[in-house]
Amino acid sequence: MQAIVIEDKQLVPREVPDPEAGAGEVVVDVTAAGVNRADVAQRQGHYPPPPGSSPYPGLECAGVISAVGPGVTGRHVGERVGALLAGGGYAERVAVPAGQLLPVPAGLSLTETAALPEVACTVWSNVVDRDRLRKGQTLLVHGGGSGIGTFAIQLGHALGASVVTTARASKHDVLRRLGADLVIDYTTDDFVAATRDFNGRGADVILDIVGAKYLSRNIEALAPDGRLSVIGMQGGRQAELDLGALMAKRGSVSSTSLRARPPADKARIVAGVTRAVWPLIEAGAIRPIIETTMPLADAAEAHKLMESSDHLGKILLTP
Incomplete structure (x- = not known):
């Protein structure tokens, strides 16, 4: 089969x-695979795959099951599925633990489904499962124009929260249509003051892809009893934390990575997403936002687009 391998920090078709379906696994013939910032970090040498997982990039895909391994029940050859991966999505086929498979939402194509597993599982596991976002609260999403951001805005809105987000000015109109109540141009405006002015208290939950650069300001932006989840390090990995400021807010800070979690943890998250989020997608409250679909052989160009941050939503690759 053809796959995209990393050689000297470059993406090369080979x-x-x-792959073979091991115990508890299926093989999926890939229709489309999502491109994520984590793939860029892996290519650059900063985010190696977990031991035992595929060395090829790609953390999500959708396709058709072509083989079922020992011990797998309830799955069959020919079944259309989405999949959360530890790697290997940039290929024509990938082996996946059966617990990490998701159904194709009613009304969506396989290609559209490929835009969902990684963002849905990341956002739900942080914003809902860990940080308990509820109706009437305020969610602040950094990087609103990203795949994570466009999904988080829609999920927060669907749950009845007020949604504040940061993004370049060119993306503001689309993000408002997705459900953002306030969109802040992070290049010119202070998101701390804007969030406080919005509701008089700050954000109950913050989903942050920036990391160190925003840490102190995120603490300022928290409402009392607020929760900050850091899921990216685009703005660096080391920063000073003012514990006094955090304690004054009775706030909490967590940081999570989905990729390296054990399969059982991922299966629990996938089950939660299937139960709580997929009905919202099928009802039309959330939809995949796709910037472009590119051939698998053009993965290097897809990474250039990802690194430019000029895209809105997801970038997909098709074998």
Whole structure:
């Protein structure tokens, strides 16, 4: 099969052996795979795959099951699925633990489904499962124009929260249509003051892809009893934390990574997303936002677009 391999920090198409379905796994023939910032970090040498997982990039895909391994029940060859991966999505086929498969939402194509597993599982596991966002609260989403951001805005809105987000001015109109109540141009405006002015108290939950650069300001932006989840390090990995400021807010800070979690943890998250989020997608409250779909062989160009941050929503690759 063809896959995209990393050689000297470059993405190169190569012929590689087909994967086999091990115990508890299925093989999926990939229709489309999502591109994520984590893939860029892996290519650059900063985010190696977990031990035992595929060395090829790609953390989500959708396609058709072509083989079922020992011990797998309730799955069959020919079934259309989405999949949360630890790697290997940039390929024609990938082996996946059966617990990490998601159904194709009613009304969506396989290609559209490929835009959902990683963002849905990341956002739900942080914003809902860990940080308990509820109706009437305020969610602040950094990087609103990203795949994570466009999904988080829609999920927060669907749950009845007020949604504040940061993004370049060119993306503001689309993000408002997705459900953002306030969109802040992070290049010119202070998101701390804007969030406080919005509701008089700050954000109950903050979903942050920036990391160190925003840490102190995120603490300022928290409402009393607020929760900050850091899921990215685009703005660096080390920063000073003012514990006094955090304690004064009775706030909490958590940081999570989805990729390296054990399969059982991922299966629990996938089950929660299937139960709580997929009905919202099928009802039309959330939809995949796709900037472009590119051939698998053009993965290097897809990474250039990702690194430019000029895209809105997801970038997909098709074998």
